[in-house]
Amino acid sequence: MPKRVDHAERRTEIAEALVRVAGRRGLHAVGMRDVAAEAGVSLRLVQYYFETKEKLLLFGLEHLAERFGERVAARVRAAGDDPGPRAMVEALLTAALPVDEESRTFHHLYTSYAVLSVHDRALAAQPFIKNPDAAEDAVTELLRQAQEADLLEPGLDPRLEAVGLLAMSAGLGTGVLVGQRRPESAAAVLQHHLDRIFRTTTPAPGQLPGGRRRRLGTAPPTR
Amino acid sequence: MPKRVDHAERRTEIAEALVRVAGRRGLHAVGMRDVAAEAGVSLRLVQYYFETKEKLLLFGLEHLAERFGERVAARVRAAGDDPGPRAMVEALLTAALPVDEESRTFHHLYTSYAVLSVHDRALAAQPFIKNPDAAEDAVTELLRQAQEADLLEPGLDPRLEAVGLLAMSAGLGTGVLVGQRRPESAAAVLQHHLDRIFRTTTPAPGQLPGGRRRRLGTAPPTR
DNA sequence: CTTTTGATGATACAGCCGTACCATCATCGT
DNA sequence: ACGATGATGGTACGGCTGTATCATCAAAAG
Numbered sequence: 372m373p374k375r376v377d378h379a380e381r382r383t384e385i386a387e388a389l390v391r392v393a394g395r396r397g398l399h400a401v402g403m404r405d406v407a408a409e410a411g412v413s414l415r416l417v418q419y420y421f422e423t424k425e426k427l428l429l430f431g432l433e434h435l436a437e438r439f440g441e442r443v444a445a446r447v448r449a450a451g452d453d454p455g456p457r458a459m460v461e462a463l464l465t466a467a468l469p470v471d472e473e474s475r476t477f478h479h480l481y482t483s484y485a486v487l488s489v490h491d492r493a494l495a496a497q498p499f500i501k502n503p504d505a506a507e508d509a510v511t512e513l514l515r516q517a518q519e520a521d522l523l524e525p526g527l528d529p530r531l532e533a534v535g536l537l538a539m540s541a542g543l544g545t546g547v548l549v550g551q552r553r554p555e556s557a558a559a560v561l562q563h564h565l566d567r568i569f570r571t572t573t574p575a576p577g578q579l580p581g582g583r584r585r586r587l588g589t590a591p592p593t594r
Numbered sequence: 595m596p597k598r599v600d601h602a603e604r605r606t607e608i609a610e611a612l613v614r615v616a617g618r619r620g621l622h623a624v625g626m627r628d629v630a631a632e633a634g635v636s637l638r639l640v641q642y643y644f645e646t647k648e649k650l651l652l653f654g655l656e657h658l659a660e661r662f663g664e665r666v667a668a669r670v671r672a673a674g675d676d677p678g679p680r681a682m683v684e685a686l687l688t689a690a691l692p693v694d695e696e697s698r699t700f701h702h703l704y705t706s707y708a709v710l711s712v713h714d715r716a717l718a719a720q721p722f723i724k725n726p727d728a729a730e731d732a733v734t735e736l737l738r739q740a741q742e743a744d745l746l747e748p749g750l751d752p753r754l755e756a757v758g759l760l761a762m763s764a765g766l767g768t769g770v771l772v773g774q775r776r777p778e779s780a781a782a783v784l785q786h787h788l789d790r791i792f793r794t795t796t797p798a799p800g801q802l803p804g805g806r807r808r809r810l811g812t813a814p815p816t817r
Numbered sequence: 818c819t820t821t822t823g824a825t826g827a828t829a830c831a832g833c834c835g836t837a838c839c840a841t842c843a844t845c846g847t
Numbered sequence: 848a849c850g851a852t853g854a855t856g857g858t859a860c861g862g863c864t865g866t867a868t869c870a871t872c873a874a875a876a877g
Contacts, residue, residue: 373844373853397713399622402834413856414835424835483709485772489702490620495773503774531786535762538769538783542761545768549708550718551726552757560761563754567790596823596874625864636826637865647865 385410386434394476398483432484456517457569464540469547470554478544608633609657617699621706655707679740687763692770693777701767
C-alpha cells in the first residue's frame with residue numbers, strides 16, 4: 372500500500388481553506404478551484420477528499436461551528452475560574468459579535484449558511500437547530516442559576532430573557548457586520564440590557580436609586 | 595418614434611419577478627434568464643431595461659425595501675387612528691417577523707443582500723445604512739413620546755431600548771426564517787420584552803404587584 | 818410614404834463551474 | 848522484486864452564466 376494520509380486532518384485543512392477564502396470573498400463567490408488554490412493542493416484533491424461541493428460546504432459549516440464553539444469555550448474560560456453567571460452570559464453573548472477578523476468571518480459565513488439553508492434541506496437539517504438551541508439552553512440555565520442566587524431582578528422568566536438576549540446579540544452582530552453599527556455600540560447595547568436584567572447592587576444593604584452603577588461580573592471579554 | 599413604454603413600470607415588473615423567483619429558489623440561484631421567464635419577457639428585455647445584472651440586483655433591493663416600507667406603513671395604519679406608542683412599536687417590530695409568505699421572502703432576501711453587501715461596495719452603500727437607521731430613529735422617537743406620556747418604566751434610555759428591540763426583532767426573525775423558532779414564539783418573546791419596557795398599569799391608582807396584566811396598546815397586528 | 822428610432826427577438830460568444838475520466842507515482846504487503 | 852493500491856496530477860466535457868451582436872418590427876415624425 373502506498374502513502375497513507377490522515378483523511379480527517381486533510382479534510383480539516385481544506386475546510387479551513389474554504390473558510391478563509393469564503394471569508395475573504397464571500398461564500399457565494401467560492402469555487403472548488405479557489406479552495407484548492409487556497410489550500411495549496413490540486414483541484415483533484417479537493418474532489419478526492421470531498422466528492423462533491425455540497426459535501427464540502429456541509430463539512431465546512433460543521434467545522435466552522437466547531438471552531439466557534441471552541442472560541443466561546445475559550446472566552447468563558449478566560450473569564451476566570453468559576454466566574455459569576457453574568458460574566459459567563461456576557462462571554463457567550465459577546466463572543467458572537469463581529470469584533471475581530473475571526474468573529475467577523477464566523478458571523479458572515481454563518482449568516483451565509485443560514486440563507487442557503489432556507490432552501491437547502493441538507494444544510495437546514497442539523498446545525499441551525501442544534502447549535503442555537505444549545506446556546507439557548509446554556510444561557511437559560513445560567514440565568515436560572517443567577518436567579519436562584521438572587522442576582523437577577525425579580526419576576527424574570529429565564530428562558531424568555533435568554534431567547535431575547537441571544538436574538539439581540541445576533542441582530543446586533545449583523546448590524547456590525549454590514550457596517551451599520553460600530554462594535555463598541557453593539558457591546559454597549561448588550562451591556563445596557565444585561566444591566567436591566569442583573570441586579571446592580573448586592574442584595575444586602577442600602578439602595579441607591581438613580582445613576583449608572585458598577586456591575587457584578589468580572590472581566591470584560593474584548594471590546 | 596415607435597411604441598413608447600413606461601420604463602419605470604416595466605422595471606418594477608421585472609424587479610418583482612426577480613423578488614418572486616429569488617424568494618422561491620434563493621437569491622444565489624437566480625439568473626437573468628430566470629427573471630426573464632418569471633416576468634414573461636425575453637432575456638433581451640431584461641438586459642434592455644437593466645443593462646447589467648448588478649444593476650438589476652441593486653434595483654431589486656431598492657424595490658424590496660420600498661415595498662417593505664409600504665407594508666410597515668399599512669400595518670401601522672391598521673393599528674387604528676392615533677394608536678398608542680406601544681401599538682405602533684409593536685407594528686414596527688412585528689412587521690419584520692417572517693409570519694407569512696411576503697414577510698418571509700422579505701426577510702430572506704434582505705438577509706441575502708446583507709450578506710452580499712459585506713463584500714460588494716455598491717450594495718453596501720445605500721440601503722443597509724439608511725433603512726435600519728430610519729427604523730431606529732422612528733422607534734426611538736416613539737419610545738421618547740411614550741416616556742413623556744409616562745407610559746414607560748422609569749429610567750429607560752429610549753435609543754438604547756430601540757436599538758435593542760430592533761436587533762432582537764431581526765434576530766428572532768432569522769430564527770423563524772431558518773425554522774429554529776416558531777413565529778408565535780418569536781412574537782411572544784417580543785411581547786414579553788415590550789411588557790418589561792412599557793408600564794403595565796395606568797399611572798393613576800392602586801398597584802397590583804405580581805402576575806400577568808393587560809397591556810396598554812390596541813390591536814395585535816397578526817400573530 | 819418614407820425615414821427615423823424605440824422596443825423587441827434570436828442567437829452567438831467567451832468564460833467559468835462542478836464533475837468525470839485517465840494516467841502516474843509512490844509505497845507497503847507479500 | 849513485484850504487484851496491489853492509495854494518493855495525486857492533468858485535463859476534458861457538458862452545461863450554465865452574463866453579455867454582446869445583429870436583425871426586425873412598429874409607430875411616430877417629416
